[in-house]
Amino acid sequence: MSIFDEKIDRLKTSSVKWELTKEIFGESDVWPMWVADMDFKPPQAVIDTLKYRVDHGIFGYTFVPVSTAKAIADWMLKRHQWNIDPSWLLYCSGIVQAISLSIQSFTKEGDKVLVQSPVYTPFFDMIEKNNRVMVNCPLILEGNRYKIDFSAFENALKEGCKLFLLCSPHNPAGRVWTKNELARIGELCLQYDCLIVSDEIHSDLVYRDYKHLPIASLSEELSEKTITLIAPSKTFNLAGLQASAVIIKNKALRNQLSVTMKRQGLFSLNAFGIVGMEAAYLHGESWLEELIDYLQNNKDYAVQFINEHLPEITCIDPEGTYLLWLDCRKLGLSDEELREQLIRKGKLGLEPGPKYGPGGEGFVRMNLACPFEDVKEGLKRLEKAFK
Ligand SMILES: Cc1ncc(COP(=O)(O)O)c(C=O)c1O
Known part of the structure; x- marks a missing residue:
């Protein structure tokens, strides 16, 4: 049982x-x-921590404390061998929100944004609702496994895409991209000066024979050109707590996203999201x-x-x-x-x-x-x- x-x-x-x-x-x-x-x-530690917080009884304004950032950074190092500094983190209620805010921060209306269909529906919605132009480079199904057609991918980048929405691991294709695939994606995005927004919400849910690699962890250059989105929502079933994190090493990019958030009045997470997220990363392994x-x-x-x-x-x-x-x-x-x-x-x-x-x-x-x-x-x- x-x-x-x-x-x-x-x-x-x-x-x-x-x-x-x-x-x-x-x-x-x-x-x-x-x-x-x-x-x-x-x-259970998440439930206990939330109960403890409820019992406290006061739910005034909250900020995300350093201890939460540290718990996320420790998790990234332990589970994904990526050494991030807690100061690289920003917070969003959800990954879809983070995608939309990234599109708003790093592209202008009419700019081209690259996706690989079939892919999680809000990728299309966020591009369209922000009046950007979608460029699609569909994945190809070979046997029972989806692959990237890299010459089509390069052609799509040549069209002048400003941002690539990577889904890693991929929903719904179920792919955990290999180091070679990610390196090639990275190489091409750097060559054509296309920023990568890597949605890694499924990164902790990988089967035994596979290994998730955050694309930003592949090289110094890529870490400067990537916005990585993570959350405890899929991993620990906490979607209703509405707590996600954005990892951006490059300070100028981080400031740009932060300005967009503030412009929209987004300042913090809710009290339960913060403690639930921290408890999950600290005690959920x-x-x-x-x-x-x-x-x-x-x-x-x-x-x-x-x-x-x-x-x-x-x-x-x-x-x-x-x-x-x-x-x-x-x-x-x-x-x-x-x-x-x-x-x-x-x-x-x-x-x-x-x-x-x-x-x-x-x-x-x-x-x-x-x-x-x-x-x-x-x-x-x-x-x-x-x-
Ligand atoms: C790839 C991907 N990104 C984002 C989300 C949703 O993220 P959120 O609920 O944090 O907006 C999902 C949910 O299924 C997903 O599969």
Whole structure:
């Protein structure tokens, strides 16, 4: 029995995943394996620290103390072998907010911003809503693994992109980029003077045979040209606490982002976000090790089940993230038909592939961060949807 086997009722907590199914899928009895949060409690130390803070009873203005910055820096060194100075940190409530603020800080309206689809939807939204121009260099699927077409990537940079939104590890492709890939990305971005905003929100959720490398840690030059976004939200299931961090070594860039934040009246995090984030990075490591083993088992089981029972669906076996990207194209259904069958026949709520941009057509994304019994339930429904 694992701590992650515990089935926790999330109703009446305003859970997006469990309580917005009617709005999203049109039916409320849909099994939710869509939005990327986990159905697990965070490390006990996080809960205890939050309770202690609640019991204090005063929730006035707060600042992010040096101890939080130090906890983040220690975590980055221990888990990712990247030695950062606590002074390089800024804070945001969420990574999407940090992406938007970065676009506002480092580009002008009409500037080109590079992405690699299929990719996390708000990458497109933040570019569009800030009136920037998206340049897409789609990933290519070779066998069951996504790759970067580096000559297309270079051509895209030649168009004059000012900023590249890197998703590392990649959602939904599940890739943990190798040192060679990151080095080549870095080399090209430096050559064409394109700033890198590296969304590393999934960096702690990497399976045993893989290693996440922060792109900024590869060289001195890259650390000066990269804005790295991290958060305890995916790692420890703390998305509702709304606490994320931005790592920027280059002082001028850091000041630029800081000015944008202040202009928008963003000065600090909420009291619970601060203490929850610090406790997670200080005390969450052994919990995380256990979680990765648990997720690995969920993922391996799901891949095997789908291979055996639904041979028309191809799993893109993830190297990181708890998200399984399913290639359903051999089913020969339109995206509308896929959605209908999943919802009406399977009663299963998955993310539709087209949300992730070009290359997402015919795919769906399944969130496996739930108790093993719930993964089995979801897979049964997946089978029912297409039998
Ligand atoms: C790549 C990526 N970035 C950002 C986010 C969301 O970040 P936040 O909730 O902190 O805005 C997600 C959530 O799924 C994600 O997958």
